[in-house]
Amino acid sequence: MVSALGMTAVLGGCGSTGSSDVTLKLVAADYGDSAASSSQKYWDKLAKEYESQHSGVKVEVSVYSWNDVDAKVKEMVDAGHAPDLAQIGAYADYAAADKLYPASDLLSIRTQADFLSQLADAGEWKHVQYGIPFAASTRVLFYNKTLFAKAGIAPPTTWSELAADAKALKDKGVKYPYALPLGPEEAQAETMQWLLSGGNGYTDDIGTYTIDSAQNVQTFSWLKDELVGKGLTGPVAPGKLNRAAAFAAFADGQVGMLNGHPTLIQQAGKKGVQFGMVPMPGRTGKAKAAMGVTDWMMGFKQNGHAKQIGDFLDFVYSEKNVLAFSHEYGLLPVTGSASNTMSDSGSAQDKDLHPFLDQLPTSQLYPVGKTSWAAVSVAVKKDIGQAVAPDGSPSGILTRLQATATTADSGSASAG
Known part of the structure; x- marks a missing residue:
């Protein structure tokens, strides 16, 4: 695992405004350890499924290794070409620079309420949540x-x-x-x-x-x-x-x-x-x-696609998709619904994660805010x-x- 956690995410677009199409650009980290397990595959499949249900939206995903992804996003932001979405290791600098949408401007109330509270709290800068937890781990x-x-x-x-x-x-x-x-x-x-x-x-x-x-x-x-x-x-x-x-x-x-x-x-x-x-x-x-770690999703304000970003994220954070990512990369879900499903599961893969899952609600994270x-x-x-x-x-x-x-x-x- 290369990030704090080790995960990859790529995001896409959603909902059209008027007759014009919207392309959402997501830069995400790679949680895979080979071409066969690259997060690009997970996100491409997810984006394709989303686009099939939202004719006015394209989701363009670029996946980079954990060694490069944070620097790549910084380079894009510094050049004035921020992505719509980034799934990377830290959010606080962008929140402090007023580059991000608050999570409440993006997500439905149902999606917001489903996040494990201590992970959502860790996404706050000056008491406003900007960092959206993406995947988690404990030790x-x-x-x-x-x-x-x-x-x-x-x-x-x-x-x-x-x-x-x-x-x-x-x-x-x-x-x-x-x-x-x-x-x-x-x-x-x-x-x-x-x-x-x-x-x-x-x-x-x-x-x-x-x-x-x-x-x-x-x-x-x-x-x-x-x-x-x-x-x-x-x-x-x-x-x-x-x-x-x-x-x-x-x-x-x-x-x-x-x-x-x-x-x-x-x-x-x-x-x-x-x-x-x-x-x-x-x-x-x-x-x-226990020590907890989470990686972060965030929505950048530059391109003004709050509605589309939020709709896509509501899709990304559905129980089915959160569990699929967790199973693919052996990480812990960040939502209550997916965590409960994993806790109740009798599969060998999920049982292996139960010792980590049991610790997550009381874990302490780095002071990422x-x-x-x-x-x-x-x-x-x-x-x-x-x-x-x-x-x-x-x-x-x-x-x-x-x-x-x-x-x-x-x-x-x-x-x-």
Whole structure:
């Protein structure tokens, strides 16, 4: 998964005004991992079905990899050629620049009411929803059942149990007892899951950054002293271990346990790894919350197609289409109707997603409504690995990141 989540979307047009046709342009991210699974196929099929029911509307979809899609949309907007719709990783900068329609100007009341509330709330900038959740994911602790059986251990429910399990796995020669990917690819995710399991997070309940809180310093001090310092995280320094490499090592049977999202189910399953999934342990019991991630759909105001955009989105977010996307890419639905259907389903594919689905209503998302988050995320990816290095200072690194966040926050506030 390359985005926060990993998903693709392409959108199209709808309803005609008068006798003239309308072409809706959608730029979407690719959640597939090959040409055969490209999101372009999903969206082309959806657009064709929509066009067959709306003679005055064409939907043009352009799908780009997650490495390129955010930059592509920015380039289009900067050049004065914004798409009608974009399905990408972040919306706040465009909302702050007054480029987007509020969701209430686009969606029917029924569609708006169907979104899971904490995902819809995360789409707000200055208390107005501009970001429309598109697909979601949470994290759970994956563990290798074969390696656990050989070590005679059970899945952990507390940090001390996790450390004891990791030591037992190391004693049996497991290469990565607990894989801790704090490398630059997706360190902000692993960091957030640990901050939540330690009882805090990136921000407090009113959205103020609390990166250097006493709880967060304690969390990273524990990681440095009890896991990394005791050689329980494997041969690659956490600051150099990327999430994709950690997932690949798990699929190769070299990892005892790690935080993972739904795509790891297929990746490990293809290699025949016998694995289990449990909630991430907290310091002394259940973690404060699981980390949730969602990607975003948004409608740009430039071309004035609010009615058409909204009608197409009501189609995109029908229960049938939301479930089809979730099934295609192993992601969680963002609507209550589709979530309930998946929860009640007895299919093997849906049952695999139930541990993630169960966590979604209480999960905590990145502070995506802050225009400063992009800069903070970059700084975390670059620096957090140093906090657990042999000569690293958890309090020093977290204090530095807090200063970066505070500066970015005040800068974005004045700019907004």
